[in-house]
Amino acid sequence: MTAILRSSVIRKTAGALATLFGVAVFVFFMLRAIPGDQISASLGTEAAGLTEAQRQALVEYYGIDEPLTTQFFSWLANLFAGDLGFSVRAQQPVLDLTVAALPVTFQLAVFAILLALIIGVPIGMLSASAPRKARDFVGQAVSLLGLSIPAFLLATTLLTFFAVNLGFNPNGLGYKTLFEDPSVNLQQMFLPSLVLGFGISAPIIRTTRAAVLEIRGQDFIRTARAKGVKTQRIQFRHILRNALIPIVTMTGLQFGYLLGGAVVVEQIFSLPGIGRQVLLGIQQKEYALVQSTVLVIAASFVVINLLTDLLYRAIDPRVRAE
Amino acid sequence: MTQLKQRLNAPLKAIALASSAGLVLAGCASATEEPTTEPTETTSATAEPEPTSGGSMVVGITVDPDTIFPWKATQFQAFRMLENVYDTLTAFDADLNVVPGLAESWEVSDDGLAITFDLRDGVKFSDGSDFDSADVKYSYEAIQDEANAAVARSTLGGVTSIDTPDSDTVVLNLATADVGILANLTSVNLAIVSSDDTEETLSTATNGTGPFVLESRTAGQNVVLARNPNYWGDATPLDTVEFRVLPDEAAIAAAMSAGNVQMAVFSDPITARTVTGDVTVNTTPQLSYHALMLNARNGSMTDKNVRLAIQCAIDRQAVLDTALLGEGAVTGPITSPAFRSDPNARPCPERDLAAAAEYLAASGNAGGLEIDAIVAQNLYAGAVEIAQAVAAQLAEANITLNLEVLESGTYIDRWIAGDFESAIALNGGRPDPDGMYGRYFPSTGNLNQVSGYSSETMDALFAAGKSEGDPTARKQIYADVSAELEDNAVWVWLFSGYTYTATSDSITGFTPMTTGSWQYLRTTGLK
Numbered sequence: 001m002t003a004i005l006r007s008s009v010i011r012k013t014a015g016a017l018a019t020l021f022g023v024a025v026f027v028f029f030m031l032r033a034i035p036g037d038q039i040s041a042s043l044g045t046e047a048a049g050l051t052e053a054q055r056q057a058l059v060e061y062y063g064i065d066e067p068l069t070t071q072f073f074s075w076l077a078n079l080f081a082g083d084l085g086f087s088v089r090a091q092q093p094v095l096d097l098t099v100a101a102l103p104v105t106f107q108l109a110v111f112a113i114l115l116a117l118i119i120g121v122p123i124g125m126l127s128a129s130a131p132r133k134a135r136d137f138v139g140q141a142v143s144l145l146g147l148s149i150p151a152f153l154l155a156t157t158l159l160t161f162f163a164v165n166l167g168f169n170p171n172g173l174g175y176k177t178l179f180e181d182p183s184v185n186l187q188q189m190f191l192p193s194l195v196l197g198f199g200i201s202a203p204i205i206r207t208t209r210a211a212v213l214e215i216r217g218q219d220f221i222r223t224a225r226a227k228g229v230k231t232q233r234i235q236f237r238h239i240l241r242n243a244l245i246p247i248v249t250m251t252g253l254q255f256g257y258l259l260g261g262a263v264v265v266e267q268i269f270s271l272p273g274i275g276r277q278v279l280l281g282i283q284q285k286e287y288a289l290v291q292s293t294v295l296v297i298a299a300s301f302v303v304i305n306l307l308t309d310l311l312y313r314a315i316d317p318r319v320r321a322e
Numbered sequence: 323m324t325q326l327k328q329r330l331n332a333p334l335k336a337i338a339l340a341s342s343a344g345l346v347l348a349g350c351a352s353a354t355e356e357p358t359t360e361p362t363e364t365t366s367a368t369a370e371p372e373p374t375s376g377g378s379m380v381v382g383i384t385v386d387p388d389t390i391f392p393w394k395a396t397q398f399q400a401f402r403m404l405e406n407v408y409d410t411l412t413a414f415d416a417d418l419n420v421v422p423g424l425a426e427s428w429e430v431s432d433d434g435l436a437i438t439f440d441l442r443d444g445v446k447f448s449d450g451s452d453f454d455s456a457d458v459k460y461s462y463e464a465i466q467d468e469a470n471a472a473v474a475r476s477t478l479g480g481v482t483s484i485d486t487p488d489s490d491t492v493v494l495n496l497a498t499a500d501v502g503i504l505a506n507l508t509s510v511n512l513a514i515v516s517s518d519d520t521e522e523t524l525s526t527a528t529n530g531t532g533p534f535v536l537e538s539r540t541a542g543q544n545v546v547l548a549r550n551p552n553y554w555g556d557a558t559p560l561d562t563v564e565f566r567v568l569p570d571e572a573a574i575a576a577a578m579s580a581g582n583v584q585m586a587v588f589s590d591p592i593t594a595r596t597v598t599g600d601v602t603v604n605t606t607p608q609l610s611y612h613a614l615m616l617n618a619r620n621g622s623m624t625d626k627n628v629r630l631a632i633q634c635a636i637d638r639q640a641v642l643d644t645a646l647l648g649e650g651a652v653t654g655p656i657t658s659p660a661f662r663s664d665p666n667a668r669p670c671p672e673r674d675l676a677a678a679a680e681y682l683a684a685s686g687n688a689g690g691l692e693i694d695a696i697v698a699q700n701l702y703a704g705a706v707e708i709a710q711a712v713a714a715q716l717a718e719a720n721i722t723l724n725l726e727v728l729e730s731g732t733y734i735d736r737w738i739a740g741d742f743e744s745a746i747a748l749n750g751g752r753p754d755p756d757g758m759y760g761r762y763f764p765s766t767g768n769l770n771q772v773s774g775y776s777s778e779t780m781d782a783l784f785a786a787g788k789s790e791g792d793p794t795a796r797k798q799i800y801a802d803v804s805a806e807l808e809d810n811a812v813w814v815w816l817f818s819g820y821t822y823t824a825t826s827d828s829i830t831g832f833t834p835m836t837t838g839s840w841q842y843l844r845t846t847g848l849k
Contacts, residue, residue: 035729036732036735040731041731042388042397044396044734046473047734047738048738048768049761049768050471051468054471054475057470061471088389089389089541090541091390092541097542100541156570159573160572160575160576163576163577163580164576164596169576171577172566172580172583174544268570268572268573270567270570272567276542277542280385280542
């Protein structure tokens with residue numbers, strides 16, 4: 001490993017750790033800035049009937065009796081020991097819950113990204129191939145629809161349409177993992193991936209279109225044409241390959257967002273993923289659950305960004321040369 | 323009970339569902355509302371075929387039970403599951419009459435200060451151990467212990483000691499006579515557990531005397547109950563009942579339409595009506611009620627004339643129609659069927675702006691006045707809409723209602739502290755009026771600071787209601803309570819909503835209850 005590369009890795013790792021620490025501090029204190037606590041979240045207005053001794057007993061039960069700084073550093077110390085905390089609601093360690101939820105969201109995100117690329121890249125290329133012509137307008141319209149149709153609306157409509165008209169509702173069967181029942185699992189992932197993929201295809205269409213338009217006007221493309229290179233080869237070998245960097249950047253970002261942002265789709269299609277875990281945690285004010293899960297999501301985001309960087313090196317020789 | 327067969331066409335349903343989804347999602351936050359806000363009205367069982375023995379049923383729920391320990395359960399789903407696993411000394415039948423539970427019979431002493439329960443013979447916990455009076459004493463004393471933070475501790479607040487003269491007999495000695503305690507003991511928060519068990523053991527596994535046992539629990543996915551082979555009553559027709567988590571009501575409706583789920587309770591009527599196939603939807607009025615709570619100890623609300631002006635300026639039916647699409651019924655203070663208040667027995671049964679103006683003038687505010695109201699943004703569906711409809715009506719009476727729309731945590735904190743001039747609220751109802759209001763309006767009630775009102779008359783009426791053994795006389799006492807509350811415009815009681823219980827036509831034997839209870843899962847089976 002060269003010295004430059006080593007220092008780059010060290011710099012990136014240090015940056016990632018600093019980011020994660022910032023996230024930890026931010027989530028910890030933001031959560032506590034929200035009015036109410038686990039007692040009021042659990043009891044609602046019935047909490048008014050608690051005696052002082054009962055309240056104290058509950059404060060100890062939920063582990064919110066320590067000063068904030070003590071809570072923060074003991075949480076952080078436990079994290080380093082691999083202990084993400086304990087969910088009183090589920091009576092399970094947060095680590096176990098996360099280990100069960102993360103693959104669900106990860107699988108969903110992979111499928112959604114694949115569908116988004118399948119929809120987005122060809123449409124983006126088609127749009128760019130004839131700017132301001134009919135096929136461009138159609139491509140832009142698809143992109144606009146993807147951006148404007150809210151995921152909850154599309155999800156609910158598809159769910160209801162398939163269930164009522166076709167009797168197809170695999171998500172009503174209760175979640176099955178890929179290993180438990182591959183056929184049911186893939187069916188359960190189909191509609192949610194489609195909904196997310198359609199939404200994500202919009203920025204991919206736009207990015208692809210813009211990148212292709214920019215590259216096809218460059219000198220080396222003109223040179224290739226002048227040298228009589230076949231159009232198809234120019235499209236894929238020269239234009240698409242060079243357009244891949246912004247597409248990969250956009251895809252990587254979207255993938256990162258999906259890990260924490262698929263909550264609505266997970267909710268509607270009853271997928272027990274990481275987004276739902278955070279949502280439930282917030283509703284129940286389960287501090288340990290939310291903090292640790294958000295940190296896991298943030299860590300995944302950082303790792304994905306790192307992988308995206310590495311992918312640049314694979315696709316673009318110029319990055320490798322640097 | 324209204325029964326609706328679903329006949330909407332599919333495209334319309336898809337649109338209706340999609341349009342309601344935002345509301346449904348917004349309503350998710352209220353999933354942990356107090357269980358006592360859910361109760362509903364009496365329904366009587368219709369003639370149905372006998373269930374066959376065996377088989378499984380899936381019940382759709384939006385969130386999984388947040389605990390399996392009965393004394394700390396507050397969530398609707400936890401209640402519904404646990405009441406099928408644990409028993410209480412007394413129970414309700416479908417018409418909310420108090421009937422024997424683990425106590426086969428009981429006798430109240432002449433002075434009302436001792437209740438002697440004769441316990442049922444041959445009862446076993448699901449682990450096979452015997453149930454006896456020591457378990458009752460252990461359970462009740464643990465619930466009374468503040469260190470255990472049991473949510474129903476106040477129900478046993480008047481119990482001074484518990485005697486167990488023999489293994490089949492329990493005597494509750496009371497500080498003052500308390501007729502309502504028999505109804506209040508039905509809550510699963512007062513479940514009888516084995517004296518060998520602790521909170522720790524019962525937080526990971528159940529050990530009750532009820533018809534089902536907990537078979538499995540997967541956080542965020544499902545809870546499966548199986549028939550309890552040691553149950554003292556008739557064996558449940560079903561082998562298992564799965565409470566399957568489908569976090570969105572639209573998803574439950576879709577699952578019912580596709581035949582994946584056989585039963586569910588909906589809070590949103592539009593979603594309930596989108597269920598297709600052989601499904602029956604029962605509409606059940608709730609005991610919980612929407613109200614504009616007025617804090618008679620705060621600001622201009624201390625003036626009775628101001629409160630009366632507000633009461634007269636509101637058209638309850640119009641608010642109901644505007645905010646909840648008419649899905650509910652205008653109500654007085656007491657919603658329990660046996661004690662129900664006459665909604666027309668109030669100073670202004672219909673909106674009367676002239677009377678409102680007179681009251682306002684009498685309060686010295688002829689030129690109008692401003693009052694503040696707190697509203698919860700995400701605690702339950704419809705709160706903001708109700709607040710806006712009420713504000714619009716009050717504006718016509720020259721009363722400006724300044725709405726403070728708050729995040730649920732802030733709202734609850736302010737509500738608990740009684741830190742409001744007025745509050746738009748959805749409060750829980752209970753079958754017994756003492757259980758419902760005995761904590762709010764007597765000056766010694768533990769929620770009196772929230773109710774913002776007390777009086778000697780009120781104290782005397784509640785004391786009389788607690789000790790009066792004659793049902794007719796007791797009913798009159800609570801009619802007087804109701805009149806006192808309305809005549810003084812303590813709060814403005816608006817209306818009660820409905821729940822919608824959808825059951826597949828492939829099942830039989832289930833009776834929805836006005837308390838929201840699913841205790842009749844024990845008689846439910848497949849046709």
